[in-house]
Amino acid sequence: MEALCDLQVDVNGEETFMVNKKILSSYSGRLGKLFSKSSCSTGNLKVIFNDFPGGAESFELVCRFCYNRSKTEITPLNATLLSCAANFMEMSNSISGHSNLIEQTEKSLEEIRHWTWSELMVALRQCQNSFPVASKSGLLERCLDSVTTRLALASERSPSPSTSSSDYSGVRFSCETKSTESLKSSFSRANWWFEDLLVIDVSLLVMMVGSMIKQKVEHAAISKFLFFYQKSKFHTAMSHEKCKIMETVVDLLHSLEPSSVPCKSLFGILRVALGLNISKGSRNKLEIMIASQIDQATLDNLLVPSPQGTNSLYDTNLVVRLVKAFLKEGTSGVPEVQLKKVANLMDLYIAEVAPDPYLKPSKFLALATVLPDSARDSFDCMYHAVDMYMEVHAGLSEEEKIKICRALNYRKLSAEACKHLSENSNFPSKIIMQALNSQEFRLKSLIRVSSNTSAFTSSPCSFSGNIKKDEAGEQIVLYAGDLDLSTDNVRLRAQLQGMQSRVTELEKLCRKMQTQMAKVLRSRVSSSHRSRSLPRLCS
Incomplete structure (x- = not known):
């Protein structure tokens, strides 16, 4: 008499089943081929599956199908299990006119x-x-x-x-399906x-x-889900798992439309990523995404702590890379509005990091010069940041100070800032002279504009636009369009008188600064002759 259970099947180490070899092999092409190659025709056999899909639960469903002669209930809750198991066991054999398990699960999956x-x-x-x-x-x-x-x-x-x-x-x-109200509101x-x-x-x-x-x-919905996924998974993930999750999330975010990925959220995962050993490629993608919309960032976003092993407070290298990537992305030209926003943001950032005693001159200069001069209408904020940096770093050499001052465009300094500079002992005399010369060029330009324009106030006339250049090569628009002086003569004269008055004030200020500068130079020369070994005192 044939043994009813002559085959042991170990399923993934979870459970061992005693089954009838003939019944299972008649439905399973995988077992049929295995037994056809076996030299053992009698006695109990044992088969070990280490990768059976669905484990013991799935194998039990397969056994029921075989013992019930191709009859089993297939529902949405087990169709996937049975389909994977049927494909693994190669159950394409049909018995007694019934469809095989692969066909039956396929019919269920069509729904x-x-x-x-x-x-x-x-x-x-x-x-x-x-x-x-x-x-x-x-x-x-x-x-x-x-x-x-x-x-x-x-x-x-x-x-x-x-x-x-x-x-x-x-x-x-x-x-x-959640048991707490907190999840419902989250x-x-x-x-x-x-x-x-x-x-x-x-x-x-x-x-x-x-x-x-x-x-x-919608890409915006995918983006929110990815941020949620990363944050949720990190609660229970191990260190190496966190790296894999972060790299995957960053790569997927990079595949979405840039406008669908919030800048604030990117800075959030950047801070997390900096503490992980993620790949260089993923980090570059993250920085490129942030750079493309850095004009939407805030000062708090940029104040990222410096990496371990460095003394400076903030990661200035990161900010320089972000701004360079922002400029590079706009190969056809960055819109002026965006450029101005980034310049304002950088002025705030530079003023924030300037008092850091561990910030090296090269790092400070890299921050100050990363944007073109055209990004700023005024360099007053930059001047105050440079002044603050020099005050904190009193040990800088004359050469280092001159290098740092390359960040300043003296022609874009206000008269008040230039006056402060002329009296500032933190700055080298060479720099003060350059600033005064630049202001003098501005005054001459204003005077020329005033004199050229006043020539047309004596009588009504009509004229077209004209452009002249000052000694530095900068263009100055003297007038533009058609102007009927017969109707606006009184108003125009008042405006010109106001301009001339302002020019006079600027001339006086320039002469005063030159006088003060001469005194400063004489005092420095005198003190230098007295003792070169004594440090220069700050005024």
């Missing part, structure tokens, strides 16, 4: 678009647990497409999809699916986002 959201989540987890087989058979892709199609429809119809729709009956809020109605998709691991996340993009899910 996947009608499954409820919770059934889709179960199927997704089962595919993940049976990843190699589910991926090879195409089942995983079908499951992902069904999930993301549902999400795309949800974003089109409403942020809170109805559960009564015939082709959309399974969508529900994830918070309905998600907006548009983000109801975030919590549910935390079940996927980082390797499946790439396929999921790829499917979302293909199904045209």
Whole structure:
């Protein structure tokens, strides 16, 4: 009499089943080929599966199908398990006219678009647990497409999809299955699916986002989900797992439309990423994304602590890289509005880091000169930052101070700033003279504008625009368009008188600064002759 249970099957070390070899091998092509090659025809045999999809639960369902002669209940909750197991066991044999297990599960999977959201989540987890087989058979892709199609429809119809729709009956809020009210309040109605998709691991996340993009899910929603995923997964992840999660999230964010990824959120994960050993490629992608919208950043965003092992307070190298990348991205020219915003932000940042006693002159100069002069209408803020830096770093050599002053455009200094500079003992005499000369050029330009324009106030006339250049080669617009002096003569004379008065004041200020400068130079020469070994006192 044939033994009823003559085969032991060890399933992934979880459980050992005693089954009938003939029954299982008649349905399973994999077992049939295995036994046909075996030299043992009698006695008990043992088969060990180390990678059976779905584990012991899935193998038990296969056994029931075989013992019930191709009859078993296939539902959305077990169709994925059975499909993966059937493909693994090569169950394409038909017995007594019944369809084989692969055919039966395929018929059930054709209805996947009608499954409820919770059934889709179960199927997704089962595919993940049976990843190699589910991926090879195409089942995983079908499951992902069904999930993301549902999400795309949800974003089109409403942020809170109805559960009564015939082709959309399974969508529900994830918070309905949670036991606490805190979880319900933690998600907006548009983000109801975030919590549910935390079940996927980082390797499946790439396929999921790829499917979302293909199904045209809004990039802004994908971006929010990725930030949520990274933050949530980090709570329980090990150090090496955090690196993998961060690199994957950054790479996926980089594939989205730049406008859909908030600058503030990028700075948030940047601070986290700096503490991890992520790849250089991922870090570069993160910095490029931030640089493309750095004009939207705040001072707090830029104040990133310096890396371990450095004495300076803030990571100035990072800020320089971000600004350079911002300028490089705008190869056809950065819009002036954006450029001005970045310049204002950099002025705030430089003023914040200037008092750092450990900030090297080369680092400070790199910050101060990373933007072109055209980005700033005034260099007063930069002057005050340079003054502050020199005051804190009193030990700088004359040569180092002159190098740092390269960051200043003296022609864009106000008269008040230039006056302060002329009396500032922190600055080398050579720099003060350069500043005074620049102011003198400005005065001559103003005087020339005033004199040239006043020549036309004696009688009414009509004239076209004219452009002249000062000695430094800068263009000065004297007048433009048609001007009827017969109607506006009184108003124009008043304006010119005001301009001439201002020029007179500037001339007086310039002469005063030159006098003060001469005194400073004489006092420095005198003190130098008296004792070269004594340090110069600050006034």
